[in-house]
Each structure stands twice: as structure tokens, then as C-alpha cells.
Amino acid sequence: MSSTSIPQPHPVGETDLECGHKEALFCPSAQPDWEGAKAFGVVTGTVTVPAVSYLAQVLPMSQQLVELTRPVSPAEVFRIAAPCATDRCQHFEDGHCQLVSRTIAHLEPVTEKLPQCLIRVSCRWWNEHGKEACYRCPQVVTNSFSRDEKIILVATPQSRTQREGTVENQETITAKGETPARKNSLLIRY
Numbered sequence: 001m002s003s004t005s006i007p008q009p010h011p012v013g014e015t016d017l018e019c020g021h022k023e024a025l026f027c028p029s030a031q032p033d034w035e036g037a038k039a040f041g042v043v044t045g046t047v048t049v050p051a052v053s054y055l056a057q058v059l060p061m062s063q064q065l066v067e068l069t070r071p072v073s074p075a076e077v078f079r080i081a082a083p084c085a086t087d088r089c090q091h092f093e094d095g096h097c098q099l100v101s102r103t104i105a106h107l108e109p110v111t112e113k114l115p116q117c118l119i120r121v122s123c124r125w126w127n128e129h130g131k132e133a134c135y136r137c138p139q140v141v142t143n144s145f146s147r148d149e150k151i152i153l154v155a156t157p158q159s160r161t162q163r164e165g166t167v168e169n170q171e172t173i174t175a176k177g178e179t180p181a182r183k184n185s186l187l188i189r190y
Contacts, residue, residue: 030082041079109135
């Protein structure tokens, strides 16, 4: 697939597998403080080759779960789902998640089998793009410090990229307790 070709989502419920869902859809790249947030995976692998291990049960985000991840953010350790913010999200445009469209357009699949994911039926990515989203999902880390140009491109809202003509730093870590190694690092938020 060409790096400039952004795949169009299926209308919800019309993917090649029966994946339509009638309730509110969940963002699989949510932040831990979103209402209704729950962990559905743990980030494993390495910084350059991350992998998500899917949990046997979803865990509601709690202060205890957040504390377990210190000194890093929960979104570096867990994959978190929460109700999709739709128009309030920088990645949502024209009624669809552009983040998953860019993920499919720019990242290669990392699995040939559907992961054992407990949020699939309510996942916006699955409902819009079916198995193609799932084949790439295990490499997504919501808060990433990757310097990989493809990851940065995928995580940067397209309208911003077009407007500025380049991929820029979206946000820098400023939280208390940051480590010197991260002080000047690029934080990419999926």
C-alpha cells in the first residue's frame, strides 16, 4: 500500500467480519484519566519493537493500577480503552478515527491472527477497519517515546501535518519526577 494512501473505514457494522456494535464504541488508545477507562493489554517487547500482551480480563483504571506504573505514565505500560471522544478527539474527523486509518496506511501488520482481545466487539478501530486494524494493534503504545518516523507520522493528526508541512513534537513530558533521559524526549500520543 502506498504511504500516501489512507484507507477508508467501513461503515460501522459492514466490515468483512461481523463486527458491528450497537453501543458506544471504545477508543483502544485512550488515556488513563478518561471516564470509563480500562486496561486491556500490557506493553511488552522493547522500546523499538513494542508488543502488546492482551489481558485475560479488562481492569478498570484505578489509583492502584496507576501507582503500579510509576514513575512512568500508565499509557506507557498499559493499552487502555475508554468511550471514544469522537469530535472532541484530535484524531476524529468526518465521523471516523483517522488514527487507525493512518496506522493501517503506514504500519505493517505484526500478526496474521486476530489477537485475543476482550474489547474487540466495542472497539472503534475494529468496527471501522476490521481485522486490518487488529493485525497492527499489538505494536501500538499510546504514550510512546519512539523516534521512528512512521510512528511519529501515524500519531500526528493529518490536518496538523498538512497545515505545518512537517511532523512536529506534539508534547513534551513535564510531569513531576521525570527522568533526565526523558526530559528532552519526544512524547507521541496515539
